[in-house]
Amino acid sequence: MTQAASRAPAASAAGVRMRLRRGLVLVGLLPFAAFAVVFLLIPTALLVIRGLVGPSGRFSLANVSQLTAPQYIDAYRTSITLSAITAAGGGVAGFLLAWAVVSGGLPRRLRSVAFTFSGVAANFAGVPLAFAFASTLGPLGLLTVFMRNSLHYDPYTHGFTLFGFTGLAITYLYFQIPLMLLVVTPAITGLRREWPEAAASLGASPFTYWRRVAFPILRLPLLGGMLLLFGNSFGAYATAYALTTGLINLAPLLIGQEMTGNVVYNPGLGSALALGMVVVMSITFAFYALLRRRAARWGT
8 A cells, every 4th residue: 555655646746747748849849830830821821712712802713724724734744844854863863972972982071071062052042053053054154165165065056055944954953963962861871781791692793782672772762852852843933033034934933923913913823823833742742751651661
């Protein structure tokens, strides 16, 4: 009886401490919850409301029905194609670069420099990035002038232009590749060094090791990283606008035109276009979350 009576206050004190700890955790999540509500949930709700309300202020599908016009379908198709190309190219190049940095025997100082540069480059976009590429690959850019004067090759006379689809894709790869390096590095680090040796001791070639061991483990993180790159490219606006000035039919640029009124002004249609982008992004990040969950189940 005495022991049971002494255990009761201890259990009660432990329960109080656990509830206090949970309360502190919830308090710590309040700033993030407020940020998500103000900058994610409320803007999304406003897009839905404005996209489904006609000029008369009543519920209407007029704005949404306009999305079936060839111009807007082509804009979504171009945006998805550009995002898919840069996600695939950036994903493969970023993975190879991450593998070289992690497993290439680089000194720790160079690895730190590579990761620091990747963190900066992954967030370097917008007007500064467009100006940097125009100064490098523009008609009078440093690299273009060097190729024209030293190599006697002018890319602009052979169909290349920085201000078209190909040039925009190359520009996007500048921040896609470093982002993929940062995303996939933890998965590569999770591969143990003993595994290639164990596979070799069993008679497996390096190709067999990659096909049977490494790639099945890295497959989900790779796909998840590419989905993240797809969403990152699909929602980009400032770089495309500053570099092409609206010459390419992209969904974000059409939204800007409808919202700012430079050419046309229809906020309801702009909200409907943005709502379509939200749907595409939601599907993308739903697949990304699913892949991350499955990858975490395998411990990568």
